[in-house]
């Protein structure tokens with residue numbers, strides 16, 4: 404297999420693994436389900452799918468992946484978290500139960516199930532230039548399922564997209580996509596409904612991270 408095709412793992416303990424595998428294939432990566440530490444050690448990047456964040460945290464611990472993944476994140480592994488995956492990448496969870504911990508890595512506070520009970524699931528079309536959905540480009544198709552939003556970000560965090568939250572009366576929109584270094588997170592599910600641009604960006608991030616640093620300097 405070509406060494407130029409990055410291997411991107413999809414954490415396969417819970418959640419919509421198949422959809423991410425399909426999106427990664429479409430974005431030019433070689434997807435690999437990850438359930439064991441040896442599989443985690445073999446990938447160039449990792450997707451944390453949607454699901455339920457407290458259950459995923461427990462499963463990560465039960466499968467001896469929690470600490471190894473934390474270490475790989477600290478070493479610079481590119482990771483993309485969608486919905487529950489976004490929560491796992493957050494340094495802080497607003498109103499979390501006392502025993503909820505996260506992998507962390509992104510200097511942000513997320514609020515779980517933030518879009519409210521009456522709209523547990525909905526879609527929006529977002530403007531997001533950093534995700535290839537700027538002026539003159541088709542808007543980004545974003546599916547929200549019991550989604551979090553980001554309440555606060557630190558200085559090192561790039562805000563990639565905002566979404567309307569009418570119930571919250573927030574005119575600017577809530578932050579729903581962020582990047583900090585090699586970590587990317589969205590409150591929505593681009594893997595549902597054929598939106599490819601977030602996965603393309605992530606595969607690009609993984610490919611960039613694989614380049615030897617000299618190549619990065621000269622390219």
Ligand SMILES: NC(=O)CC[C@H](N)C(=O)O
Pocket residue numbers: 452453454455456457485486487488490515516548549550551
């Ligand atoms: N679609 C999702 O991943 C939902 C996330 C879930 N509400 C949580 O708090 O973990």
